[in-house]
Amino acid sequence: MESVFEVIAEPNRRAILSLLAGSQQSVGEIERSLRMPQPAVSKHLRVLRDAGFVESTVDAQRRLYRLKPGPFQEFDEWLAQFRRFWSAHIDALERHLEKMDEPTPRKKIVKNAKAKKGEGK
Amino acid sequence: MESVFEVIAEPNRRAILSLLAGSQQSVGEIERSLRMPQPAVSKHLRVLRDAGFVESTVDAQRRLYRLKPGPFQEFDEWLAQFRRFWSAHIDALERHLEKMDEPTPRKKIVKNAKAKKGEGK
DNA sequence: TTCTTATATACGCGTGTCGGCATATACGTG
DNA sequence: CACGTATATGCCGACACGCGTATATAAGAA
Numbered sequence: 001m002e003s004v005f006e007v008i009a010e011p012n013r014r015a016i017l018s019l020l021a022g023s024q025q026s027v028g029e030i031e032r033s034l035r036m037p038q039p040a041v042s043k044h045l046r047v048l049r050d051a052g053f054v055e056s057t058v059d060a061q062r063r064l065y066r067l068k069p070g071p072f073q074e075f076d077e078w079l080a081q082f083r084r085f086w087s088a089h090i091d092a093l094e095r096h097l098e099k100m101d102e103p104t105p106r107k108k109i110v111k112n113a114k115a116k117k118g119e120g121k
Numbered sequence: 122m123e124s125v126f127e128v129i130a131e132p133n134r135r136a137i138l139s140l141l142a143g144s145q146q147s148v149g150e151i152e153r154s155l156r157m158p159q160p161a162v163s164k165h166l167r168v169l170r171d172a173g174f175v176e177s178t179v180d181a182q183r184r185l186y187r188l189k190p191g192p193f194q195e196f197d198e199w200l201a202q203f204r205r206f207w208s209a210h211i212d213a214l215e216r217h218l219e220k221m222d223e224p225t226p227r228k229k230i231v232k233n234a235k236a237k238k239g240e241g242k
Numbered sequence: 243t244t245c246t247t248a249t250a251t252a253c254g255c256g257t258g259t260c261g262g263c264a265t266a267t268a269c270g271t272g
Numbered sequence: 273c274a275c276g277t278a279t280a281t282g283c284c285g286a287c288a289c290g291c292g293t294a295t296a297t298a299a300g301a302a
Contacts, residue, residue: 001288003132005129008126009127009129009130012290014199021202021203026249027249028247038248039250039292039293040290041249042249042250043251043290044290045249046250046251060248060299061300063248063249067206067207069206072200072204079200081139081142082138082142082190082193085142085193086190086191122258122259131259131260147279148279148280149278149279158262159280160261160262160264160279161260161261161262162279163280164280165260166279167280182269182277182278183278184278184279
């Protein structure tokens with residue numbers, strides 16, 4: 001589990017992060033909110049902490065977990081290289097660049113294909 | 122492979138996406154650029170297409186793959202719930218000033234703006 | 243101390259997924 | 273037609289991950 005992408009691939013971890021986005025929570029609170037066995041919560045928190053998503057402070061026997069910004073920034077930076085693409089996707093400039101950038105122009109250009117649209121599996 | 126998060130958890134798939142962020146590419150071009158066996162490329166492209174990350178058009182025997190914006194928007198929306206939180210360290214200053222909006226602009230507002238490096242453990 | 247609460251860790255199991263290889267399909271050329 | 277190119281798919285082995293259960297550690301209460 002090295003990359004932030006693998007860490008957030010897990011639905012339960014994303015749920016924990018969303019929960020913590022509201023406010024810091026103890027392990028028990030997360031456990032009850034998400035109805036998830038406590039060892040599972042602890043283990044996911046361990047992964048999240050190792051990846052820098054969260055940090056914990058001690059309150060008696062409890063551990064309060066809260067978010068840390070680092071990995072989210074990292075994710076956002078990765079997304080940046082595509083943001084130009086999808087935000088200005090209708091832009092004419094985009095099409096122009098696409099055409100100019102076409103690597104190996106064969107005889108004909110596109111033939112309009114439609115890949116089948118089977119979503120979900 | 123149902124969620125878009127699982128799809129981008131794979132490093133090779135992210136490499137393909139980054140490549141396509143530049144311009145559309147054929148399978149063979151991806152194969153050579155990333156030095157990845159062709160079946161691997163096709164398999165990853167299949168996953169990416171099923172998840173809506175890419176679409177393909179037919180050019181003779183080639184398939185040209187290009188990005189689609191959908192999933193990236195989805196990431197951005199997911200990130201939105203945290204953006205406010207982590208961007209706080211970057212431009213919270215402005216936000217903060219906006220909020221506090223003191224009637225005394227003469228006061229010094231900036232203390233130590235940045236300096237958020239290294240968390241205690 | 244002993245008991246209870248709160249959290250972390252260890253162990254084993256099942257399953258999904260990735261990589262490699264072989265093969266199938268599709269298109270173009272001679 | 274046969275052949276080469278371009279891409280897709282099927283099969284299989286290996287391995288990592290998440291889950292459940294049991295147990296360990298730690299702190300407070302009695």
